[in-house]
Every structure is written in C-alpha cells, then in structure tokens.
Amino acid sequence: MRSNPTLIVIGYNRPKSLTRLLESLSKAHYPAEGGVQLVISLDNSGNPEPGHVAQAFDWPHGEKRVILRETRLGLRQHVLSCGDLTEEYGDVIVLEDDLFVSPFFYEYAKHALAAYENSPKVAGISLYSMQFNQTASLPFMPIDNGNSETYFLQLAASWGQVWSRENWRGFRQWLSEHGTDISNVKGIPPDIRAWPESSWLKLHTTYLITHDLYFAYPYSSLTTNFGDPGQHMNISSSRYQVPIRQQATDYQMGNFDDSLAIYDAYFELAPESLKRLNPRLRNYDFEVNLYGTKECGNALQLTRTQSRGELNFALSMKPMELSIAHNIEGEGIGLVRQPVHAPQTAESEYELYRFFYKFPTLKLILFAVRERLQGLLESKLKGMKQKKAGPSNNTPKRPDSAALESGNSRAVSNK
Known part of the structure; x- marks a missing residue:
C-alpha cells in the first residue's frame, strides 16, 4: 500500500499568496490514518515575510517542515530541487504559492497515483484542468471520455502536479543525459520554445515529447490559478481561473490505452x-x-x-x-x-470568433457603433475648429514653403 503523498509548497516573495494557499490546504480533506507531511520551500528573496508566514502556519495533519533557501536559486533550480525531494519522500504533490486547492484535491491525487502507477505512458498527474490553449490563444475543450475523470495531454503540469519517485527519476535521467539545450528537438510548440531560460516546464514538456509521454489531467479541476504578480507575471490576471471541484466523487480513472481523449503538446487530438x-x-x-x-x-x-x-x-x-x-x-x-x-481574412477571423465565443448582443453592437460614431464626430469637429482658426496672425506667410508642401503632398499621393 502506498504511503500518503507529501505536500510541497513552493514560494518566493508573495506572502499574501502563500497565506491564501496554506489556508485552502488547511480546509481540505485528508486520510484519517498515516498523517500528511507538509514541506514549505521558500527561495531567498531578501524579504523575511514569507518565512514568517510559513513558520507561523499551524499544520494539524502531520509533520511540517520549512526550508529557507540561503541563496537565490531561481525558479528552475528551485522547482528541480523540490522535485528531487521525491528521493526522500516518495510521492509528492507540488503547489506553487499563487494556487488555491479544492477541498478534495488530496483524495483525487491519491486515487490518480494508484491508478497510473503502472502506466508506462503517464509521466505525472495534473490537478489543474486546462481550459485554454496557450499556443493558439483559444479556448480548449477536451472531448468526452466516458466515465473517466481524466484526459491525457502531452504538456507537463505546473499549476498543481503530482509525481511519484519513478516519474521524477525518468525526467531527471533525461535531463542529465541531454542537458537544457532543446534547440534541435522537433515538435515543440513555438510559444513553449520561446519561454525563458528560467523555465523548468519547457524542459519537462520536451521530455514528454521526446518519449511520447503524457500527464493525466482532470476534467473537473482540483486547483485554480490566481495569476498573482510574480517572477513571470507583472500584473494579476484571472485568465487562468477555473472552477474547482466542490463535491466528492468515486474517482473513476480512465485507462490510457482505452482513452479517446489523448492530446499532443499543441492540444490536438490524436x-x-x-x-x-x-x-x-x-x-x-x-x-x-x-x-x-x-x-x-x-x-x-x-x-x-x-x-x-x-x-x-x-x-x-x-x-x-x-x-x-x-x-x-x-x-x-x-x-x-x-x-x-x-493570411486570415476579416471573414475567417469573424467566423473563428463566432465559433469559439458567441455573437455579441444587439445592445453591445449598438453601444460599440455609438462609441465609434461619437469618436469620429468629435475628431471631425476638432478638425473643423482648427481649420476655422487658421494660422496665427503672427506667423509670416511663406508662399515658397506652401508650394513646397503642396509638391510634397502630390509626391506622396503618387507613391
């Protein structure tokens, strides 16, 4: 029987975000036996406040450990070092500090770990359900997969992920053999390839692509992302907020080999x-x-x-x-x-918008038309006033300059 997975919270310099995540963790459901270990790992930001939050947090479900990094690791190395804790703890659930968890996230994680421990195609488990294709900047809707809680996507998870020791060892071995240069690897979406060098996620996704591996993603999300300002985001955003599970279920995990819902790194169905x-x-x-x-x-x-x-x-x-x-x-x-x-035509862009979103209401259309007409009218009135005012009386007339301007105007219009 597998032991309870260890919770690993990753933070840097967002004490309010950390507090919000820890409070959501404290309200979740956990097994009555065995206890649940919590590790809070904080990179060195020079700000003592996240450390104060972590030390003061009361964790009644088991042992709590706070790791305060003495030097600045950076996001990539920090996440990699937390993944390496699988050697000490075995199964881990990794959560960055701008996340919020469903009360049932831990139950889901335990069922998913048990379901996919012997699945050679599954390299990890996501707690977050993707509803947006970042490469295409369009909504993503996975097809129905029967009574399965999961679909499969060739994209490593970073907004709540679950790794077994075996999962992490596979990635670490690939990384040690191939390094961080992925310029010659084919099949990587362009937006992922362009992620900064501090990204561990593009390396993990490249590992999945090169080995034809997948993460199991839930249809009903167990985490959501607040998009708080941080290392890679300057302003807060609700773009990645998704509904999270509010009720327990029997957690039917679909078998990879029988699944219809298998997607590549471009979010394209197999x-x-x-x-x-x-x-x-x-x-x-x-x-x-x-x-x-x-x-x-x-x-x-x-x-x-x-x-x-x-x-x-x-x-x-x-x-x-x-x-x-x-x-x-x-x-x-x-x-x-x-x-x-x-090149996309205006018609094709309109059809794409109409398919993925919806027709704007008549009220919204009329409002937009009114705003446009009002702007044009104001611009025209301003031009008329300037023309009526004419040049200043103190400005000397220069016919030669006027002729030159007229000539330049004709030259421009003839190009």
Whole structure:
C-alpha cells in the first residue's frame, strides 16, 4: 500500500499568496490514518515575510517542515530541487504559492497515483484542468471520455502536479543525459520554445515529447490559478481561473490505452482517436491541426479551411473534433494538403470568433457603433475648429514653403 503523498509548497516573495494557499490546504480533506507531511520551500528573496508566514502556519495533519533557501536559486533550480525531494519522500504533490486547492484535491491525487502507477505512458498527474490553449490563444475543450475523470495531454503540469519517485527519476535521467539545450528537438510548440531560460516546464514538456509521454489531467479541476504578480507575471490576471471541484466523487480513472481523449503538446487530438470515432478516416495517414498552429508542410492534415479536401466537415460542433467524429459534412474543416499560415481574412477571423465565443448582443453592437460614431464626430469637429482658426496672425506667410508642401503632398499621393 502506498504511503500518503507529501505536500510541497513552493514560494518566493508573495506572502499574501502563500497565506491564501496554506489556508485552502488547511480546509481540505485528508486520510484519517498515516498523517500528511507538509514541506514549505521558500527561495531567498531578501524579504523575511514569507518565512514568517510559513513558520507561523499551524499544520494539524502531520509533520511540517520549512526550508529557507540561503541563496537565490531561481525558479528552475528551485522547482528541480523540490522535485528531487521525491528521493526522500516518495510521492509528492507540488503547489506553487499563487494556487488555491479544492477541498478534495488530496483524495483525487491519491486515487490518480494508484491508478497510473503502472502506466508506462503517464509521466505525472495534473490537478489543474486546462481550459485554454496557450499556443493558439483559444479556448480548449477536451472531448468526452466516458466515465473517466481524466484526459491525457502531452504538456507537463505546473499549476498543481503530482509525481511519484519513478516519474521524477525518468525526467531527471533525461535531463542529465541531454542537458537544457532543446534547440534541435522537433515538435515543440513555438510559444513553449520561446519561454525563458528560467523555465523548468519547457524542459519537462520536451521530455514528454521526446518519449511520447503524457500527464493525466482532470476534467473537473482540483486547483485554480490566481495569476498573482510574480517572477513571470507583472500584473494579476484571472485568465487562468477555473472552477474547482466542490463535491466528492468515486474517482473513476480512465485507462490510457482505452482513452479517446489523448492530446499532443499543441492540444490536438490524436489521429487514432478520430479514426476510432469516424471509420471514414481509417485509411488516411494524417496530422490533426484544427487550431492551425503546427508546421505540417505537405503532410495530409485535418485543419480549419474553406478549401475542398479529400473529406470536409462543418465547423459547427464543440469541441471541433465532434463535427468530424459525427461526420457532419459542410465547410470549415478539411482533410487537405496545403500551407496553413495563409493570411486570415476579416471573414475567417469573424467566423473563428463566432465559433469559439458567441455573437455579441444587439445592445453591445449598438453601444460599440455609438462609441465609434461619437469618436469620429468629435475628431471631425476638432478638425473643423482648427481649420476655422487658421494660422496665427503672427506667423509670416511663406508662399515658397506652401508650394513646397503642396509638391510634397502630390509626391506622396503618387507613391
């Protein structure tokens, strides 16, 4: 029987954020037996306040340990050092200080660890449910996966993650063999490749890509992110706030090999899943590029397009894959060979907005039109006043300059 996973809280210089996370941890549900160890690791910021918060926090569920780093490690090295605590503690749940947990996060983590301990494709467990594709800057909606609590995504989790000792050893071995230079690794989304050198997450995600591994993500999130200002965020943001679980459940964890909901690092559904859902696709070798962020070259791809392809589907159901799964013929999605990065027209941008979001209300449209017309009117009145005022009486007239300006104006208009 596995021992209870250890909680590891990572902080730096956000005492209010740390207090909020610790309070949410204190209200969560934990096993009656065995106790739960809490480790609070604080990087050196020169500010003693986070340390005071950590030392004063009462943890009634087991042993509490506070690690105050003597020198500044930086985010990458700090997270790596906390992951290395798996050698001492075994299974760990890692939480950065701008998170907030569901009361049932610990129950979920224990069930997920037990379910995937022998799954060679699962390299970690996320407590956060992704609802936004950062690479495409569009909403993400995983398809239904039966009674499973999880879907699978080739993106390492950083907003609440669970690692076994074996999970972490696999990543650490890869990192020691390959180092931090990932410039020659293919298949990394461009936004992830552009993350700063202080990012440990892009290294972990690269490890997943090179070994075809995945994290198990929950449909119902067990953490949410407050987006507090910190090392990589200058202003607070609610962009990554998601609903968190408020009720206990029986935690049915889907088997990876039977799952339909398997996504790559671009948040694109696996071709094999679509082939299982729509037999018309079974004889095709293709890539899925519905968000349009992959460089597919001349490869056959399922993508958003108005072009006629070998097969065509309507861009109508949500998530997009369901139009393909249910063979809804129409326009908007095609199985084609063509470059994706053609300039978007105003019409295609509008259609994309209309699909992912919704039509603005008549009231909102009228308000926007009124604001636009008012701005144009004010600009025109200002121009008329300036024209009526004319040049200052104290300004000497220079016909030669006027002629020169007129000539320049004609020259510009003829370009």
